Amino acid sequence: MTRLDRLGLIRIVRHKKGRVARCILHRRPDESKPMKPADYLGTRYSFRERLEGGHITWSLKQIGHGDELRSFFLPVVTDCLVNP
Helix, strand or coil: CHHHHHCCCEEEEECCCCCEEEEEECCCCCCCCCCCHHHHHCCCCEEEEECCCCCEEEEECCCCCCCCCHHHHHHHHHHHHHCC
16 A cells, blocks of 8 residues: 555545545546446436425336336246245
């Protein structure tokens, strides 16, 4: 960690008492941007929704239109219920 700090690749952040809190990685000019969690977690199908009364709740993203996916979904569910 000290060697990387001397090379200028990271910055060490310390607490008041001298303990290391974290290290911040500096990007080099030729490096690509770091990955975001959304890059490898995939599509989010649930999200937070604010209601009229000020409450925040979780809502599900709609997949397909109407009963478009019903023919695929029901056999999977019934198969799971029949074969535990």
